[in-house]
Amino acid sequence: MKNFEYAQPRTEQEAVALLADQSKHSVVLAGGTDLISLMKRSVITPDRVVNIAEISGLQRIQRDEHGSIWVGAAVSLQSFLESSYTTELAAAQQIIQGIASLQLQAQGTVVGELLRRPMCWYFRSGHGLLAQQGRMVVEGDNRYHAILGNRRSAKFVNPSRLAPALIAAGAFVRIIKPGNDERFLELESLYQTPDQDGQTENVLTQGELVTHVMIPAQRDRLSAAYEIRHGEGPDQPLVSAAVGIQAERGIVREATVVLGQVAPIPWMAVEAARNLVGQPLNEQTATTAGIEAVAGALPLSGNEYKIQLTQVAVKRAVLRAAGLECGGLECQPPLEQDHHSGPLMV
């Protein structure tokens, strides 16, 4: 790791002033679970690291007068999970519960999770996000890469596990920069697909800080997420889907379907969501939504299986949101306790 300057501002304005300084390459340090490992591998070599943990106001989760929930950028995944707020955010709750490491839950932040960098192994070994305009991925091992939104150079997948769930809940982010300048973006608009070297996977410019994620009141909106994982560890899921659904007497009035781990951005499955409207929620409509969600998919040499996985993830997320059985391993009853089970003690 390269030596760097460490700053610990107390206010939002101090922070953005430190980040905006053109003479230095500065980065935000939240929980550091992602950032530090990238620095250790010299993929990111900042001159200055700005820790936002002590900035007043960013440690809190609050509800405003409209019932929206504001999560500060220093709030850990665990505090968010343990707060009463996630009970109304089933999809987000399911995702955080699925983080198979207490250390990550305790140390990682919600906003940091939304902004963590892609896991693409070409990116993480120093070839940049586009890895030779996508050639390295196309000719290389792309089993975990994009099947959607991958027709140009970018082939990596957005790594955030929470983003689909929070997008499906209609979340916004609050972004500030020096000079009391603030803007609000729909969470999905925080992400972009880079097409030239030097661009990143989000729209933040130098000096900008995400201070909060704001999640509007969900009322009786249904939601669920379904991640297909290879094992129960903290590894990236192979694919995921999150849905938010407004239904009336069993008929869908409005729906959002967001896919994770399949495209350089959290992927809005617009068609699939639109076609759910007016339909009842059942195995058949869920299956159709899955098929429509991947209609435009273009597999690379080694990731065609992700198309099927995505269909299944969407189907199961819809079923789960509707409170129906989704038929996967997690629905299996535990093995009956045979007379022998457990270690045999002598």
Add this chain to the structure above:
Amino acid sequence: MAEVDYRWPENHKMRWIGKRVDRLDGLEKSGGTAKYTYDVNLPNQLIVRGLGCPHAHCNVLAVDISEAEKVPGVVYIHRLNAPGPNDDPVEIRADGTLLVAVAAENEAAAAEGVSKVKVQYKLLDAFTADHDLQSAEANGRTKPAGGGIELDEALGEPGDDEDEEEWENKVMQHLFDTSAHVVEGEYGIDSITHCCLEPHGATVHWVDGKLKVYLSTQNVSQADDGFAGALEITADDVDVTCDYIGGGFGSKFQPNYWGIAAAEISKVTGRPVKFMLTRDQELKIAGNRPSGYIKVKLGADANGVVRVWDSLHWGTSGFNGSTVAVGNIPYVFRPKSFRRKATGIVTDNEPSVAWRAPNHPQACAITQTAYDDLAAKMGVDSLDIFLRNLENIDTPEKAPVYAEQLRIAADLINWRKHWHPHGKGKKSGAVVEGLGIGIHKWAGTANSSNCLLKIHADGGVESYCGTQDLGTGTRTVCAMVLAETFGLTLDEVKVNIGSSTYPFSGASGGSTTVGAVTESHRRAAQDALAKVLDLVAKKLDVSADILDAVGGKIVARDYSGKEMTWKQACSLIGIQPLEVNSSYARGTASPLSSENVAGCQMAHVAVDTETGQVKIKRMVAVQDMGLIINRKTAESQIYGAMIMSIAAALFEQRINDPKTGVFVNSELADYRLPRLGDIGNLVVHLHEPESERARGVIGLGEPPAISGCTAISNAVCNALGVRVPTIPLTPKRVLDALRTAKG
């Protein structure tokens, strides 16, 4: 004094042996106070970081270290696999090969130094497609790796005028033509790495011309030779210490070139040097196990007993181009007629090194799967096929042991209740379940070992032995043997291991340690006890033959009531401690240890047919190991091995980039491993009938790590009715296999 008759106490007299005993160093380890090599930091030490080659195959033309030397804190730069200013290019054949080592005041400076080294590479074609025999042949990357044919004697011999090969072909053809069932299949298992939690490395310093090394090693007693040879000094000038080691699995026998480099840098700089590999270097260059892929045709009689086997297998052991040893094909099973051939593939990867039970897990996984496919084809119970084929195995005397073990395992996994023919189970949602079996063997012969035992006049007992505790509980086992022999408690004996200054003991590899150290410690303890008993006999005026050491006392068996405490007995020794040096030489027939064990494992899995995810519900291991010393650590050993099998069966895989050959998943974030939730319910049964127990101690490190992958693969096949040919069985592979089967 009479000849000492080395043997274990009778079963009913054993106080320690066979009991469940916590590791003596368990608290230190779990509390974090145990010092591993990685924890050793010497005053004024330099930290070294290696620069790994980022290409799988290239020539290193030139290395410019001038900018790196200017980095504040960088003290010295050492060339490893790199040309000097006027040298010829150096060819690199594996991603991660260390080119230069940068020694600095701290880790950050060393890392920055590494980033400032400028290297000129000339890229060469990289080949890593070890599964693809055709492409390997087309690229001139194959090497013959042995093989041959053995035919049932009853089939006669070729006539004088017949061409031998033609005759053999004809006979093989005839055997297949007359078989009731013929199975053809392809199976495979990818290369995995050792992935030691504590990476390889050493901390070294020179004191008065002597090299002192803290090395993470499985080979304390011989690593000094490795250093001495490379540094042109003699082994007596090298002391190696290893108190704790965070995993070796066969990869930590040598000092390795980075260990030697540490010593050289320390010599030049006059300062202690610490050189540990980084995580990705650990995975890339510090150890991997060869892959194996096979094409099999087998023919069986109407009962499903295999009569003929024909196979070609290939795979890679890295750039030296070997594969899984052909002698293990087919594994354990040995039909009367078989032909097997092997082809090695030269890939641009680091050469493989021994991995827990070298060759066996792979051989098992690529051959016993074919036996299971025979059951599938016949629509009969896999257990019956395994049982029937015990009539043709390479260790015929073990057939009854396997049969008994299979019966026990079947009972433990509830085989009869859960069994269904392949692909015929009932589906719950998208999920199907299945059962599978694998059987295995291992020698586990005791290694050579010496033990110096001191008994002090105050009753203190201490042993010295140049063995090492890989975390398996070797320290504890040594103490149990001493305590057993002297009738003492574990805290009344002190075991000293982990230093090359102690008497020689063999490397811990191949399941040879528990036999080795129990041989040397029991012998030393019996030798010393005989001397103590002689003294006591004189004092009590009885014959030494009727004295027993038990419960902290020396007691006469003649009901005379004559006895004396251990302390009183030892006070007879005099001021100088009683010292004995006892040895065991590998291969010496002995009632204390033996070799050759059998074992079997069964798996019960659930598979999601829509996602390809596999979940272990239960695994059962039934294992023979002769006489068990510590029941608890023996069980731990098996639990660990089963977890490693689950890792290899479902997760672990070295992934080489098909274009550049680099090892893309060499960080733990990408090198997938199972977590607690993936393990399921593990059931261990120590198979210890008197017939096996009476044979004495046999090593247990390797055997339970062999057949688990096979059992899992067979269980997945039983669930799906479709073979997923190559291990690890990832969701992608499961879905691909289902799609291929659908056509």
